[in-house]
Amino acid sequence: MTHPAAAETAVETALHSAIEPIPRVVRLFLLMAVVAQLGDAITFALGTQMIGIGHESNGLISSLYSHAGLSAVLLLKGWAILMTVSVLMLLARRMPRAFMIGAVVALALGLLGLVSNTTTVAALIG
Numbered sequence: 077m078t079h080p081a082a083a084e085t086a087v088e089t090a091l092h093s094a095i096e097p098i099p100r101v102v103r104l105f106l107l108m109a110v111v112a113q114l115g116d117a118i119t120f121a122l123g124t125q126m127i128g129i130g131h132e133s134n135g136l137i138s139s140l141y142s143h144a145g146l147s148a149v150l151l152l153k154g155w156a157i158l159m160t161v162s163v164l165m166l167l168a169r170r171m172p173r174a175f176m177i178g179a180v181v182a183l184a185l186g187l188l189g190l191v192s193n194t195t196t197v198a199a200l201i202g
Contacts (some may be wrong), residue, residue, distance in 0.1 A: 105179035112186025119193035
């Protein structure tokens with residue numbers, strides 16, 4: 077049986093770590109990753125409305141768009157962003173190195189999508 081003082085200390089420790097502020101660098105990388113991912117989603121939505129889905133290189137997204145429309149693709153992208161942020165938040169305190177790798181990958185993929193969407197639309201529209 078646990079001693080009551082030990083149980084109180086465990087609860088205090090848990091509460092203290094639960095309300096500890098998120099470090100500034102973690103917030104910055106999460107914000108950058110989310111903004112990049114949202115930029116990808118927005119430029120995808122605008123691009124498909126301007127030039128269609130024919131130039132999309134991702135087969136899953138292309139198929140989903142063809143069968144269920146833009147709303148389904150945006151819901152999937154939104155869900156993916158939420159899941160990415162959730163996983164990154166779990167990693168932030170427990171595995172900071174894994175958090176940084178994941179955040180940088182999410183940021184890079186979002187920027188890649190944003191730049192790819194923008195350059196494709198610009199090239200086709202002129």
